[in-house]
Amino acid sequence: MIVLALGGLVGSLGATTTTSSSYNDYVQYADPFFGSENGGNLFPGVVPAPFSTVKLGIDVSSGTTDAYSGYLPGGRVTGFSMMHESGTGGAPKYGVVSQLPVVGNISNPLIDLSVSRSAPDTAQVGYYAAELANGVGLQLAATSHAGWYQYRFPDGGGSVVVDVSHVLPSYRGLGWEQHYAGGSLEVFDDGHYEGNGTYNGGWNLSPDWTIHFCGRFDSPPSSSKTFSGNGTRLWEYGARSAVSGSQRVGGVFSFNDTTHVVSRVGISFISSARACEHIDAEMPAGTTLSGLVQAAQEAWTTQVFSKVTTAETNATLLTQLYSSLYGMHLLPSNRTGEMPGWDDGEPYYDDWFTLWDLFRCTTPLLHVLQPDAYEEMIRSFVGIWRHDGFLPDARSSNYNGRVQGGSNADNVLADAYVKGVRGAVDWFDGVDAMLTDAETVPAPSYDPMTAPDISSTKEGRGALPDWLEYGYITPAYSRAVSRAVEYSVNDFAVYQVLAGMNDSHLASPSVYLNRSRQWRNHWNPLAHSSALNESGFMVPRAANGSFLPQDPDTCGGCYWPDAYYEDNAWTYSFNAHHDAAHLVTLSGGPAAFAARLDKFFDGGIYNVANEPGFTTPYLYHFAGASHRSVARIRAIAQRSFGVGPAALPGNSDAGAMQSWLLWNMMGLYPLTGQTTFLLGSPWFGSVSVALGGGRFLNVSTNVAHDEQVQAQKWFVQSVSLDGAPWSKNWVTWEDVFEHGAELAFVLDATPNTAWESGAPPPPSPAS
Ligand SMILES: *[C@@H]1O[C@H](CO)[C@@H](O)[C@H](O)[C@H]1NC(C)=O
Ligand SMILES: *[C@@H]1O[C@H](CO)[C@@H](O)[C@H](O)[C@H]1NC(C)=O
Ligand SMILES: *[C@@H]1O[C@H](CO)[C@@H](O)[C@H](O)[C@H]1NC(C)=O
Ligand SMILES: *[C@@H]1O[C@H](CO)[C@@H](O)[C@H](O)[C@H]1NC(C)=O
Ligand SMILES: *[C@@H]1O[C@H](CO)[C@@H](O)[C@H](O)[C@H]1NC(C)=O
Ligand SMILES: *[C@@H]1O[C@H](CO)[C@@H](O)[C@H](O)[C@H]1NC(C)=O
Ligand SMILES: *[C@@H]1O[C@H](CO)[C@@H](O)[C@H](O)[C@H]1NC(C)=O
Ligand SMILES: *[C@@H]1O[C@H](CO)[C@@H](O)[C@H](O)[C@H]1NC(C)=O
Ligand SMILES: *[C@@H]1O[C@H](CO)[C@@H](O)[C@H](O)[C@H]1NC(C)=O
Ligand SMILES: *[C@@H]1O[C@H](CO)[C@@H](O)[C@H](O)[C@H]1NC(C)=O
Ligand SMILES: *[C@@H]1O[C@H](CO)[C@@H](O)[C@H](O)[C@H]1NC(C)=O
Numbered sequence: 001m002i003v004l005a006l007g008g009l010v011g012s013l014g015a016t017t018t019t020s021s022s023y024n025d026y027v028q029y030a031d032p033f034f035g036s037e038n039g040g041n042l043f044p045g046v047v048p049a050p051f052s053t054v055k056l057g058i059d060v061s062s063g064t065t066d067a068y069s070g071y072l073p074g075g076r077v078t079g080f081s082m083m084h085e086s087g088t089g090g091a092p093k094y095g096v097v098s099q100l101p102v103v104g105n106i107s108n109p110l111i112d113l114s115v116s117r118s119a120p121d122t123a124q125v126g127y128y129a130a131e132l133a134n135g136v137g138l139q140l141a142a143t144s145h146a147g148w149y150q151y152r153f154p155d156g157g158g159s160v161v162v163d164v165s166h167v168l169p170s171y172r173g174l175g176w177e178q179h180y181a182g183g184s185l186e187v188f189d190d191g192h193y194e195g196n197g198t199y200n201g202g203w204n205l206s207p208d209w210t211i212h213f214c215g216r217f218d219s220p221p222s223s224s225k226t227f228s229g230n231g232t233r234l235w236e237y238g239a240r241s242a243v244s245g246s247q248r249v250g251g252v253f254s255f256n257d258t259t260h261v262v263s264r265v266g267i268s269f270i271s272s273a274r275a276c277e278h279i280d281a282e283m284p285a286g287t288t289l290s291g292l293v294q295a296a297q298e299a300w301t302t303q304v305f306s307k308v309t310t311a312e313t314n315a316t317l318l319t320q321l322y323s324s325l326y327g328m329h330l331l332p333s334n335r336t337g338e339m340p341g342w343d344d345g346e347p348y349y350d351d352w353f354t355l356w357d358l359f360r361c362t363t364p365l366l367h368v369l370q371p372d373a374y375e376e377m378i379r380s381f382v383g384i385w386r387h388d389g390f391l392p393d394a395r396s397s398n399y400n401g402r403v404q405g406g407s408n409a410d411n412v413l414a415d416a417y418v419k420g421v422r423g424a425v426d427w428f429d430g431v432d433a434m435l436t437d438a439e440t441v442p443a444p445s446y447d448p449m450t451a452p453d454i455s456s457t458k459e460g461r462g463a464l465p466d467w468l469e470y471g472y473i474t475p476a477y478s479r480a481v482s483r484a485v486e487y488s489v490n491d492f493a494v495y496q497v498l499a500g501m502n503d504s505h506l507a508s509p510s511v512y513l514n515r516s517r518q519w520r521n522h523w524n525p526l527a528h529s530s531a532l533n534e535s536g537f538m539v540p541r542a543a544n545g546s547f548l549p550q551d552p553d554t555c556g557g558c559y560w561p562d563a564y565y566e567d568n569a570w571t572y573s574f575n576a577h578h579d580a581a582h583l584v585t586l587s588g589g590p591a592a593f594a595a596r597l598d599k600f601f602d603g604g605i606y607n608v609a610n611e612p613g614f615t616t617p618y619l620y621h622f623a624g625a626s627h628r629s630v631a632r633i634r635a636i637a638q639r640s641f642g643v644g645p646a647a648l649p650g651n652s653d654a655g656a657m658q659s660w661l662l663w664n665m666m667g668l669y670p671l672t673g674q675t676t677f678l679l680g681s682p683w684f685g686s687v688s689v690a691l692g693g694g695r696f697l698n699v700s701t702n703v704a705h706d707e708q709v710q711a712q713k714w715f716v717q718s719v720s721l722d723g724a725p726w727s728k729n730w731v732t733w734e735d736v737f738e739h740g741a742e743l744a745f746v747l748d749a750t751p752n753t754a755w756e757s758g759a760p761p762p763p764s765p766a767s
Contacts, residue, residue, distance in 0.1 A: 023297040026305035026322055029315070032123040034323035035087070035648035035657070036071055039609075042327050042652045043069035043086035044121070046128050048142040048292070049299040050329035051349070051373060053338065054267065055084040056140050056147040058121060058130055059095045059168060061114060066170050068092050071121075073645070076114035077132060079166050080140065082147050082267050083211065085396065086330040087652025088353045090203030091176035093396050095168030097197065097213045097267055101136040101151050103158040109252050110232045113161060125326065126296025127289075134158075141292035144334075145278035149263040150289050157222070159254040160263060162215065164197040175448055178202045184244030185251050191220040193251055194272035195244075203353075204394060204401025205447070205458075210340070211267055214275035218262040221253040262289075269338040269398070304329055307369055307690040312705050317683065319643045324662050328362055328655025329370075332377065339387075340398065346383040347376035354394030355408040356486075357653035360614045361660045363412045364670035367419060368737060371692055375423045378416045381409050382426060385433035390442060390459035400459040404565055405479065406486025407437035407461050414493035414673040417500055419733045427501060434494045435507060437461055438515075449560035453478040457560075461487055472521040474543045479565040481538050482612070485519045485575045492516035492578040492766055493673045516766045519576045523586060527569070529553050532599045536586055537569040553605070567612045570600050577615060577671055580622045581764035590623035597623075601632055608636050609650025614660050618669050621678045622761050626729035627715050627751035630681045633664050634714050667699055667745060668736070675733040676762050681714045682745055695740030703747045717746040718755045727759040 035042040045057020060067050062075035068088045070081065079098030102113050119131040128140040135154035142148060151160070164183035170176055178201040185195035196212040227237040228249045235247065243249040255261050264283050268274035283292070304325050312318065332349040339348050352358070367374045384400070385391045391409035394402040413430055442460030455462025455477055463477035467487050473480040495512035522538040524547040529537070531553045539550040540563045552569035556562040564572055574597075576583060587593040597620055600606055607613055617632035640649040641661055648657045663669050666689070667682030685704040689697045703713045719726040721735060722742050736743060 023294075023301045026301050027125045027297050029318040029322035030125050030300065030305065030326040031319060031323045031643070032125060032128070032326070033645045034319070034643065035327060035652050036069070036645045037073060038646035038648065039650050040646070040648035040652050040657070041068040041087050041089070042648070043084045043330055044071050044123050044128070045069075045084060046126060046140050046142045046147070046296070047330050048126055048296040049144060050303050050370070051332060051334040052142070052144045053333050053335055054082055054142045054145055054147055055086070055330065055333075056080065056082050056142045057084050057128060059098065059166070061169060064171055066092055066172055067168060070095050070168055073120065076116050077130065078114045079163070080130075080138060080149060081166060082213070082265060085351055085353055085654070086327070087654050087657070088203060089651040089653070090402070091170040091172060091174055092168035093178065093202035093204070095178075096166065096199060096211055097265065098163060098166040099149055099215075099263060099265070100161045100163065101132065101134070101138060101153070101158055102161050103134040103136060103154060106159055106161065106252055108232065108234050109161050109163065109227050109237070109250060110229045110234055110248060124293070124297075125300050126293045139289060141289050141296065143282035143292065143295075145268065145275075146264060146266040146282045148283060148287070148289060148292055149265065151261045151263070153255065153259045153261065155259060157254065157256040157258060159252050160261070161250065161252050162193065163248070163250040164195060165248040165250070167199055176201065176203050176205065180248070181208050182244075182246035183249050184242070185226060185249050186242035187224045187226060187251055188241075191224065191253075192216040192276070193224075193253075194276065195249075196272060199397070202396065204396045204399060206397045206399035206401060209397040209399065211269060212272040212275050213268075214266045214272050214279060216264045216276075216279060217253065218264075219255070219258055222256040223254045225252045226250070227252065269335065269340045300326065304369065308687065310684045310687040312684050314705050316643055317705050320641065320647070320661065321665060323643070323647065324658035325369075327652055327658040328365065328662070331654040334373070334376070336376070342387055344383055344386065347380045348383060349377050349380040350395055350398060352392055352395045353654045354402060354404065355412060356393060356404040356406075357611045357656040359408045359411040359415075359672050360611060360656070361663055361670065362654070362656050364415055364672055365659045365662060367416065367421070368689065368691065374416070375421055375425060378413065378421060378425050378430070381413065382429050382433055385436065386429065388459075389436070391433050391437060393459060401457070403457050403459060403462065405482050406490040407459075408486065408490065410434045410437055410490040410493035411673050414496040415670075417497045418673065418675050420738065427497070431494075431497050431501060431506060434497060438491060438494050438512065439464075441465055447560070450478040451561065453561070461490070463487070467515075467518070470521075470543065471518045472541050475540050475548065475563065476543075478561045479563065480540055481522055481563045481569070482565040482567070482572050484522050485538060485572050488516050488519035488576050489578065489673070491518070496673055513766060517579060517582070519579070520582065520586075523573070524550075525586070527552055529570070532603045532605075534596055534599055536573075538573045539569060566610055567607065568605065570605060571607075571613050571616065574600075574616050574619060575612060576766075578673065579764055579766040580619065580762070581767035584622055590625075594620055594623040594625050594628060597628070608640050608660070609657070611653065611656055615669070615671070618678050618680070621729050622764070624729075624756060624761055625753065626679065626756055627753060629678070630715055631751070633680055634712075637661060637664050638709075667743075668731075671762065674763065674765065676730050677732070677736065678730050678762060679716070679719060681716055681747060683708065691737060691740055697736050697741055697743065699743045699745070701745045701747050708747065711749050713747050713749045715748055715751045716755060717748050717752045719746075720744045727756055729756045729759070730762040
């Protein structure tokens with residue numbers, strides 16, 4: 001029997017609850033604060049099940065620093081709200097449908113009522129607690145569409161302020177702030193309240209969107225007041241039962257004769273009645289905080305943690321493993337049945353931040369770990385295309401937005417297709433959706449970040465006119481070079497699905513295979529890095545065909561208006577992985593290619609904290625030198641990843657960062673859009689991944705983790721697959737995942753090239 005360790009929970013419930021639970025075997029290692037600081041921006045609040053709509057957590061304001069997930073360790077608490085994202089950069093989104101506990105008379109609920117904490121917040125999977133300087137303690141739990149707020153007020157009670165205008169602010173000045181556009185709140189005779197709030201903006205620049213809510217208290221408030229006003233100026237504050245309009249509106253619910261109050265809050269994109277129904281269905285009478293926490297931990301354990309098991313006992317390793325699994329299942333949000341004004345009966349997932357970040361490592365891992373949800377996500381992409389006209393590259397509040405490079409849903413769809421995802425996916429619509437990206441110029445966005453380039457940052461491929469006319473992208477378009485290499489990858493994705501479908505009624509696959517090579521048109525063999533003495537880079541190219549001067553070591557501002565987005569010519573010149581053999585040739589052959597990679601890594605310009613560089617340390621595989629990939633990835637993981645709030649080197653980006661680490665740990669690395677997985681060096685004596693249907697991928701090595709780390713015994717000496725010797729430095733989906741497999745590595749401290757010499761390198765289907 002294991003006592004479920006819930007911190008102060010058991011005591012403050014006023015009951016002695018000991019629970020028999022095997023969940024703690026995993027849950028103790030899944031740290032909700034893993035990567036929540038240091039730029040990781042992980043959401044540490046309550047996510048009651050993978051992909052749940054409700055993500056209930058604290059909202060803190062420092063007055064200067066953006067709280068992307070609502071959380072900051074310092075600053076003042078402005079509320080506890082029902083919707084958040086996790087790991088984002090850019091600017092905060094959501095932080096809506098909030099309650100704030102306040103003590104004492106509230107003469108004006110529109111003024112700043114924020115309060116500091118008296119102790120650091122605590123959390124477990126499915127549970128969050130805060131202690132406020134006003135003496136209020138608050139514990140949170142949740143279900144998919146409802147939140148549980150359990151208040152402990154000081155003697156004399158307190159009030160719950162429901163400010164419909166509450167959102168997460170942004171101080172960065174990018175013009176990506178969220179705005180409140182109006183709302184309503186009505187208090188009913190039985191003390192519950194209902195309403196809606198409409199908001200716009202955030203990182204995806206969405207137009208107005210509306211969330212409906214319903215709030216119930218377990219004991220009737222001693223007084224309920226509504227308010228309305230503008231700024232901090234009160235217009236009305238009193239007993240009126242309903243307020244609405246474009247002004248700030250809300251309610252103040254006071255409890256003067258009780259110190260313990262529970263509030264259950266539901267949300268819905270459809271109606272406030274539906275929000276109430278969610279509460280009643282998901283948190284019926286008899287629901288307890290500990291029961292909700294238990295249910296959340298069960299959901300996470302059965303759906304996520306228990307799928308990856310190991311006999312290793314190193315707590316640091318297990319914390320990295322289970323916290324990373326946790327952090328990559330917070331987004332997207334499963335909003336099936338909650339599409340406003342639109343229900344086609346298909347699954348629906350929102351909150352993609354962003355496929356540009358996620359397509360390399362996260363979506364391929366979701367396919368392995370969550371095949372059912374993954375098929376729903378693929379169907380949802382196609383459904384979004386049917387409804388909105390374009391696939392998303394990023395999406396939030398039911399609105400496509402913020403395309404950074406290519407149309408990377410194409411890569412995700414191709415990956416699903418080539419790995420055999422069929423089920424209920426309509427692949428004729430799927431390939432049509434991809435062809436829309438490939439052939440239809442999206443309406444201009446007039447995004448101020450990209451001026452004077454007006455082309456779309458909302459969806460699709462804004463620079464498509466140049467891509468079709470010249471076979472490359474001129475500086476008339478922002479991010480011309482980084483878009484070009486991504487469009488090549490996207491066109492390869494289109495090719496993969498067309499070739500696989502092999503239907504003469506569809507577009508010709510070879511058109512897209514040809515287009516997938518157009519990244520080569522940006523390759524200037526004379527472009528020279530003087531810092532690292534290397535020649536040959538993808539550079540900007542004018543309409544008349546001439547290459548423009550470009551220092552490969554810099555990328556200007558490296559942002560929206562520049563030639564390369566968030567990384568430089570070195571990184572983007574490595575990124576056409578479907579055409580890697582050609583890149584090796586352009587670089588002067590395998591030895592010269594490996595030397596080029598060495599310059600890049602040893603030159604200190606590599607950045608694992610951003611997704612365009614995720615695959616680069618594995619590219620030695622294409623030079624037949626996978627031990628050099630292993631040396632790089634192991635060093636990067638040791639140097640840049642840890643445990644605790646600073647565990648991640650940069651934005652989690654909805655778990656992209658964690659999934660890079662997880663592939664590294666498992667000793668495999670996906671090449672999205674192909675069935676290929678590169679072999680790395682597993683971190684475990686043994687690790688087992690449940691694939692469903694009784695199938696497992698069991699990976700083993702002859703060296704347990706601690707000895708691997710202490711003696712750097714992580715170089716592959718030999719590999720066997722299902723007991724037979726294996727000499728390629730890569731495997732396919734069919735080899736290891738489709739039916740399950742036993743993959744065994746012999747590791748030692750000496751780099752070894754013998755085992756893979758003579759075997760074919762990983763495929764380069766466009767070369
Ligand atoms: C709170 O406000 C009420 C009504 O305005 C007033 O009667 C009461 O004295 C106030 N209490 C405190 C503690 O300020
Ligand atoms: C919000 O609720 C009010 C009051 O029921 C209603 O009049 C209004 O139409 C709702 N707003 C939206 C956007 O649904
Ligand atoms: C609590 O508030 C109600 C309604 O405002 C009032 O009637 C009652 O006397 C108050 N009780 C205490 C203990 O202050
Ligand atoms: C609210 O106040 C601002 C300035 O403080 C003013 O510009 C705006 O018109 C006001 N809105 C309404 C609805 O009165
Ligand atoms: C997504 O949500 C819908 C509706 O709640 C549910 O039927 C479905 O099972 C969910 N998908 C997964 C993978 O949990
Ligand atoms: C494609 O379809 C044609 C005609 O049905 C068939 O002959 C050919 O073998 C198919 N090719 C592939 C790669 O399946
Ligand atoms: C693809 O490129 C090759 C070589 O340039 C050319 O021969 C072929 O016609 C092209 N195919 C299509 C469909 O454009
Ligand atoms: C730069 O590289 C070239 C060709 O690889 C080599 O000949 C030359 O010596 C190098 N220059 C320096 C300063 O290392
Ligand atoms: C090509 O265009 C670029 C940029 O507009 C210009 O600088 C260059 O002189 C042109 N070259 C030729 C040969 O016309
Ligand atoms: C693979 O691992 C699972 C879970 O640990 C285990 O049940 C299964 O027997 C293993 N398969 C083989 C062939 O060892
Ligand atoms: C446990 O694993 C961590 C992470 O790899 C490592 O740093 C540490 O040295 C290991 N502990 C021992 C005792 O080997």
